[in-house]
Amino acid sequence: MTLLKPYNEGMTSPAIETKSLKKEFNGKTAVRDLTLTVERGEVFGFLGPNGAGKTTSVKMLLGLVIPGGGEGRLLGYPLGDPRPRQKVGFLPEHFRFHEWLTAAEFLRLHAELYSIPAARQRAHIPELLEMVGLTSYANQKLRTFSKGMLQRIGLAQALLNDPDLVILDEPTSGLDPVGRRLVRDIIRGLRERGAAVFLNSHLLSEVEITCDRVAFIKHGEVLQVNRLQTLVQGELSVQMRVRALRAEAMAGLARWGQNLRADGEAITLTLQDEAALPEIARYLIEQGAEVYALTPQKLALEDLFIKIVGTDGGL
């Protein structure tokens, strides 16, 4: 039985499609139900506490771990088929490489595994080394590299084949702020040229800045998939500091939102729509109140993460 719908002719397949993927290790469930779709050209964040099954999920996508059930497709090919990997780049979590190779040799090796022609390698490898800031270390052995340098060379390796899909497993864990900005720029560049990025990270601030959509995973199950833009816009909280506001005028604020709370001068209200802000300002002034502050606050991804995943860390 096929779980995934077949494609119509001329249709471009999504970058990743999975339906009810499962995996157990020695009777212990690592992934219970992985069902998600990542479209081409989108940056997709994959969030969850430690041990939620994120790395196992990534490994199933790449054919490193054989699923125990369910179905999935990578760039339109069934999971485990090596052909789509021609257009996939991958940076593994621990970025352990053949440390007796030099940086340039390492990139050449992986370019050869992608069957990239020698002329293209000669042009592209120096460009990639430049991009990740390792040009002057090209002939140095990876053994001598710091964690951040290894992560950078790993990133270059993931971009050798001008991929249509890049899977990054914790790409900024070893990087300093400059390195993190580099990763953000690379991700933006990939999106601009229509590539999809699957970002497995628990650095929520990174995800917040770069991702179009996020999936929350806990106990090996996708709990929610949200569009970050609408999600952040939809849940807007406004904090006001107002003096001389009559009680009935205060109650009148409820028409713009929910959870109206007052604590002395401070009033908070959760809005449905940002467009309500100027209307609230006008209303307060018309009611003769003295407005000292009117501050909209977007719900941070961290709050959302804790709201969806819970505070127990999934343990």
Place this chain on the structure above:
Amino acid sequence: MAVFVIARLSFLEASRRWILWAALILGVAFLAIYAIGFNEIRKDTERSISNAIASSETYNFLMMAGLYVVNFLTVMMTVLSSVDAISGEIASGVIHTLLSKPVRRWQVILGKWLGFEMMLSLYLFLMAGGVIAVTYWLSKYHSPNLWNGLGLMWLNTALLLSITFLGGTVLSTIANGVLAFGLYGIAFIGGWIEQFGSFFQNQNAINIGILCSLLIPSEAIWRRASYEMQSALASAMGGFANPFSLGATPSQAMIVYAVLYTLTTLGLAVRKFSQRDL
């Protein structure tokens, strides 16, 4: 194509990690000692033995002793160099970057196998070729069926390499090494039991030896190699003058078995590796 990229990588690894160089430097020392020792004994032999057949017996014995050591060193080299070739890369995660490329798992196993086999062949042919060349250079003696003998010694590397590869796909590095040397130990003692059994015509002992050879035919391959290269006199005496193959010569069928054993083991390594989670 990917097979050759990975084969070259494995060969490069042996050279970069000084496995090959350490082995070759000590190999040169071994050959130098062999040459000096051989020359001393040759001088004595020429003084005391006028019979050409008798002196060639001495030269053959020395050469076979040299090749016996080369065989042992090659076995060690095969197991020690390849024991972490697969399990090591799985444990460290190096394999993840490799296999996220458009590469099939059998290509990784076959490529690595070829890379190691290239390195081991180079080692074996330099060492065994060195012993044979030194012998010929100092005494103008060369034994019969040299190529058959060398071919069989090569088969031994292929056999043991396939065993450590199969072990590497299912076991940790340490467990794999213990398994490979444990099997080699069984083959070794089985070979001697078979030879003594043959000498005393004890069928039970012979059967134990054959059983051990079926479990792992590495020692049987060496005894067949030494039989191929033994002196004319030893052959005339049914092998009883050859201490490396005392009468109990493994049959052609055992060699065919060893070839099939090697291919099956390598095939199983590919299969196990393709089925496992990384």
